[in-house]
Amino acid sequence: MRTIALFSAKGGVGKTTLAVNLAHAAAGPSGRRTLLWDLDPQGAAGWLLGVAPLAGAKARKGVASGTLADLVQAAAWPNLDVLAADRSLRRLEADLAAEDSGKRLKKALKPLTDPYDRIIIDCPPGLTQLADQMFRAVDLIVVPLIPSPLSERALAQLQAHLAAEMKSPPPLLPVFSMADRRKALHRTSLAAHPDWPVIPYAAAIEATAASHQPITTGSAARAINALWTAVERRLAA
Numbered sequence: 001m002r003t004i005a006l007f008s009a010k011g012g013v014g015k016t017t018l019a020v021n022l023a024h025a026a027a028g029p030s031g032r033r034t035l036l037w038d039l040d041p042q043g044a045a046g047w048l049l050g051v052a053p054l055a056g057a058k059a060r061k062g063v064a065s066g067t068l069a070d071l072v073q074a075a076a077w078p079n080l081d082v083l084a085a086d087r088s089l090r091r092l093e094a095d096l097a098a099e100d101s102g103k104r105l106k107k108a109l110k111p112l113t114d115p116y117d118r119i120i121i122d123c124p125p126g127l128t129q130l131a132d133q134m135f136r137a138v139d140l141i142v143v144p145l146i147p148s149p150l151s152e153r154a155l156a157q158l159q160a161h162l163a164a165e166m167k168s169p170p171p172l173l174p175v176f177s178m179a180d181r182r183k184a185l186h187r188t189s190l191a192a193h194p195d196w197p198v199i200p201y202a203a204a205i206e207a208t209a210a211s212h213q214p215i216t217t218g219s220a221a222r223a224i225n226a227l228w229t230a231v232e233r234r235l236a237a
């Protein structure tokens with residue numbers, strides 16, 4: 001089992017959109033037993049796939065007591081389960097900040113390692129203590145970056161933070177998100193990193209918020225599948 005987080009200190013960069021579509025690519029085209037864990041109290045990842053939290057569900061308690069498996073639900077696609085977020089997660093940050101080992105999230109994931117091949121985590125924005133615990137629990141961090149010097153600065157800050165906090169941090173996979181080649185600034189950033197995967201700005205991707213369906217056709221789907229291939233290659237490296 002391998003765990004992949006969609007993370008950025010910045011908000012609104014495409015983390016949730018990519019988490020949902022990568023989870024679908026892992027489960028469908030790749031045939032992996034996949035769990036999408038929505039760690040953001042905004043709850044958008046589950047919502048995008050039409051999965052609401054279970055009545056009275058307390059994901060925060062699930063983390064504390066190691067019983068997250070009880071909260072897992074099947075999504076409408078083969079091989080794809082969802083651990084939906086609920087409002088209790090608002091207080092997870094404070095729980096984790098008060099916790100000494102720094103490994104509560106890692107422990108909470110343990111019971112999920114047998115039933116799944118891939119766990120994809122949609123993180124809330126922010127370089128918080130919750131993020132620090134997540135870094136200790138995952139095998140790869142996918143970082144969506146809107147092409148601009150500010151995004152490159154944010155990536156450098158994240159790399160410096162990981163180097164300062166961890167002896168062997170998980171690898172980062174930077175991904176250009178919402179790339180628009182009509183913009184000179186985007187073209188300059190894209191040219192500076194020709195090896196980073198690119199997800200274009202696409203109405204078809206934005207429309208997933210209305211359709212509650214992952215992308216399955218067209219150039220946007222090809223870009224998602226190429227990104228998933230890059231994720232798998234990185235995990236195998």
Ligand SMILES: Nc1ncnc2c1ncn2[C@@H]1O[C@H](COP(=O)(O)OP(=O)(O)OP(=O)(O)O)[C@@H](O)[C@H]1O
Nearest residue numbers: 011012013014015016017125178200201202205206
């Ligand atoms: N490649 C894309 N093309 C067009 N629109 C996109 C693309 N990716 C994301 N969006 C849209 O941009 C908005 C923000 O995306 P999303 O919610 O995935 O970002 P996020 O990083 O998860 O945000 P937050 O930090 O609030 O969790 C949404 O309206 C989404 O539909």
Ligand SMILES: [Mg+2]
Nearest residue numbers: 015016040044
């Ligand atoms: Mg999000």
